[in-house]
Amino acid sequence: MERLWRLQQTVLQQRDLITEHSDYLLNEQRVAKAVFDRVAHSGCLDAPNIRYLQSPYALFNGDLLLAAYTPSGDTHLLLADFTGHGLPAAIGAMPLAEVFYSMTAKGYGLAEMLREMNAKLKRILPVDMFCCAALLCVSAQRRCVEVWNGGMPDGYLQSGGQRTALTSQHLPLGVLRAEVFDHGTQVLPMLPGDQVFLLSDGVIDTCGLDQQLFGVERLEQVLDANRHPLQLIAEVEQALRDFQGSARDDVSMVLITSQMPQLLGVPATVYSDSGLCSPLDWSASFEFRAATLQQFNPLPYLLQLLMEVHGLRAQGPVIHAVLGELYSNALEHGVLGLDSRLKRGNEGYARYYQQRKERLAALQNGFVRVSLQVERVGEGGRLIVRVEDSGEGFDVVKVMARPLDIDRLSGRGVSLVRQLCPAASWGPDGRSATVEFSWGALA
Amino acid sequence: MAVTSEVSPDGSKLTIAIKGRFDFAKHQEFRDAYEEFSPPPACVIVDLKDATYLDSSALGMLLLLREHAGGDESDIRVVNSSPDVRKILGISNFDKLFDIN
Numbered sequence: 001m002e003r004l005w006r007l008q009q010t011v012l013q014q015r016d017l018i019t020e021h022s023d024y025l026l027n028e029q030r031v032a033k034a035v036f037d038r039v040a041h042s043g044c045l046d047a048p049n050i051r052y053l054q055s056p057y058a059l060f061n062g063d064l065l066l067a068a069y070t071p072s073g074d075t076h077l078l079l080a081d082f083t084g085h086g087l088p089a090a091i092g093a094m095p096l097a098e099v100f101y102s103m104t105a106k107g108y109g110l111a112e113m114l115r116e117m118n119a120k121l122k123r124i125l126p127v128d129m130f131c132c133a134a135l136l137c138v139s140a141q142r143r144c145v146e147v148w149n150g151g152m153p154d155g156y157l158q159s160g161g162q163r164t165a166l167t168s169q170h171l172p173l174g175v176l177r178a179e180v181f182d183h184g185t186q187v188l189p190m191l192p193g194d195q196v197f198l199l200s201d202g203v204i205d206t207c208g209l210d211q212q213l214f215g216v217e218r219l220e221q222v223l224d225a226n227r228h229p230l231q232l233i234a235e236v237e238q239a240l241r242d243f244q245g246s247a248r249d250d251v252s253m254v255l256i257t258s259q260m261p262q263l264l265g266v267p268a269t270v271y272s273d274s275g276l277c278s279p280l281d282w283s284a285s286f287e288f289r290a291a292t293l294q295q296f297n298p299l300p301y302l303l304q305l306l307m308e309v310h311g312l313r314a315q316g317p318v319i320h321a322v323l324g325e326l327y328s329n330a331l332e333h334g335v336l337g338l339d340s341r342l343k344r345g346n347e348g349y350a351r352y353y354q355q356r357k358e359r360l361a362a363l364q365n366g367f368v369r370v371s372l373q374v375e376r377v378g379e380g381g382r383l384i385v386r387v388e389d390s391g392e393g394f395d396v397v398k399v400m401a402r403p404l405d406i407d408r409l410s411g412r413g414v415s416l417v418r419q420l421c422p423a424a425s426w427g428p429d430g431r432s433a434t435v436e437f438s439w440g441a442l443a
Numbered sequence: 444m445a446v447t448s449e450v451s452p453d454g455s456k457l458t459i460a461i462k463g464r465f466d467f468a469k470h471q472e473f474r475d476a477y478e479e480f481s482p483p484p485a486c487v488i489v490d491l492k493d494a495t496y497l498d499s500s501a502l503g504m505l506l507l508l509r510e511h512a513g514g515d516e517s518d519i520r521v522v523n524s525s526p527d528v529r530k531i532l533g534i535s536n537f538d539k540l541f542d543i544n
Contacts, residue, residue, distance in 0.1 A: 128506050128507045130502075130506070132499075153534060171535065
């Protein structure tokens with residue numbers, strides 16, 4: 001009798017213990033999920049030109065979807081898929097999101113971000129864990145999209161009734177050592193109104209009743225039948241339901257439309273200092289020579305320096321965009337001697353960026369010189385930026401005679417700079433450009 | 444056995460064959476198939492003739508094998524993969540790390 005009673009007591013005790021443990025675990029997961037969601041699903045995902053769907057397979061979605069504006073008004077978008085699900089996958093997502101947001105905000109490009117993400121994941125993840133990722137920079141101003149795809153299924157660029165697959169060309173992030181990692185991106189023309197659609201493998205690996213996979217062909221049938229791009233995600237979702245599939249992986253889809261930014265609407269970074277220590281009378285000149293141009297992007301550093309000048313902060317986005325254009329013009333057309341007329345049509349774009357890569361790799365001589373001058377003017381002040389290059393120059397009179405912003409893919413740089421900064425001027429030999437930004441008394 | 448391993452008579456080649464789904468469920472068996480050889484034979488063959496499916500954790504297992512076999516110095520050949528399996532290896536560009544045919 002007593003044995004029976006003891007058995008009963010033990011069973012009850014263990015039941016309570018299990019309940020307690022389970023509550024504890026669930027609560028832990030709830031808290032972790034709240035933190036994760038804030039890290040992994042923030043940024044500008046709710047922007048009007050971005051649509052997305054994420055269905056969590058486990059409590060934590062193993063797919064990571066991030067979007068953020070660059071200081072010059074482009075959009076960076078990352079869709080990533082860690083090996084595994086749940087907590088292990090979510091842990092890797094945290095540092096990735098940190099790198100994505102902080103480097104995007106500072107004005108770094110895809111190449112620098114990819115190098116940093118890969119190195120970080122390689123360092124912290126176990127050997128058998130990695131992260132498939134597709135990273136985009138959508139620029140309505142420059143009318144193009146820059147893509148890197150490592151291990152994600154084909155994404156699709158829909159441009160003027162034409163569909164181009166954005167195929168994986170790289171190993172996933174976190175596999176290769178920094179020395180052999182390839183951050184090479186593809187640049188394709190993408191006009192305002194064009195779309196890119198990205199998806200995770202959960203979509204094509206959705207398994208039907210007879211163990212058949214949904215597959216790429218069925219997906220492309222949905223893409224073919226689509227008439228209104230904004231309905232696309234709902235149509236794919238419907239097709240998956242009709243297929244009576246059960247997803248065995250996380251399912252994520254995102255559709256981004258290229259849209260001109262409201263540059264002035266982009267909020268300037270909030271600074272933590274009192275606003276009193278601002279450098280107001282100085283000048284500096286930098287000369288970036290061949291070996292530096294090959295592998296270093298000086299813009300984030302220059303812009304960080306300029307943003308120490310409080311009067312310039314409100315114009316940060318415009319300064320970013322203008323300096324970015326002037327620098328890439330000086331490098332690509334000046335130092336590398338690339339002809340922007342190449343950039344007509346998809347193939348021309350690919351050839352242009354192929355040549356850019358080859359010439360940069362072979363570069364022996366040449367420089368881009370950036371001179372900055374900040375001075376007080378009454379209660380306010382002004383910044384004068386001069387960008388020079390060692391190239392052949394161009395026919396300034398002819399280029400200036402062209403009308404602004406006609407709908408073409410090539411020669412965007414000069415036109416964009418003139419729109420953003422009407423006082424921009426070019427030296428007669430076409431080897432230097434000067435722009436000026438001034439500000440009035442600060443409140 | 445879903446994972447079998449066999450060393451060539453001269454000890455220079457280890458062949459690991461996988462049967463059925465190559466996924467996380469085979470984690471331990473796959474490890475056991477090569478971890479007993481340390482250092483491993485110069486050449487490792489992963490035979491996927493009878494493998495029906497391969498998921499991302501299987502890719503992770505291949506990376507572990509590669510590490511064990513000497514990383515960049517390793518000589519690992521993935522053979523007899525079905526078109527579906529080869530597609531998965533292709534999307535991840537694993538042909539940059541492994542000899543796949």
